[in-house]
Amino acid sequence: MANYRIAPSILSADFARLGEEVRNVVTAGADIIHFDVMDNHYVPNLTIGPLVCEAIRPHVQVPIDVHLMVKPVDRIIPDFAKAGANIITFHPEASVHIDRSLQLIRDHGCKAGLVFNPATPLHYLDHVMDRLDMILIMSVNPGFGGQSFIPEALSKIAAVRRRIDDSGRDIMLEVDGGIKIENIAEAARAGADTFVAGSAIFGKPDYKTVIDAMRGQLAQV
Ligand SMILES: O=C(CO)[C@H](O)[C@H](O)COP(=O)(O)O
Ligand SMILES: [Fe+2]
8 A cells, every 4th residue: 555644634623722633633643734824815815824833833743734825935934944844835826936935945944845726737847846845736726624626636636646756756745625535545546645634534523533434445545
């Protein structure tokens, strides 16, 4: 079986009890904590910033994967690195200098990645494959949790999987949006190895039951 990772998105957690929520979801089997940063400019929603990342950092031993839905990108990167982020991804069309933003993330000791919205072309990968640790394919339009998976994302995941395999590099391929027990295997078959799930996990009373069921689906791929 491939090395699959489940990355609960805390966007759907109870923010009044966030420390307890992240501890519980890691105990339930989360491999990564997915941290959605929205700025009410690049996306029409406002969420959490470096202060909250710093606050949850002592509560989790797994990597924190910061998904920046912000524009501009660069000035917030050092703050997230200092706040304990391990992986930082951003949307290429939100950065003026993509290569510089990727380098900034790496210079601050974090893994770096690009995020593709459903209608963002993959040509942004052309000259930066050697600088990527993660490629994130959005299977919803960014801005909100709880949306339905867009099936066209599957062919895009497959195209990225080919590009990663051709590169010979160890790049995580993450899918984000509408992932649940019923469709996680499809995303894995298309080539994803890292699965963000917000509402599907935090919307249920028992996180372990959901994560175990997701792993059960992945075991059959
Ligand atoms: O980046 C995001 C939205 O922009 C979230 O990570 C994503 O939507 C997760 O939530 P859900 O699993 O409920 O779709
Ligand atoms: Fe996300």
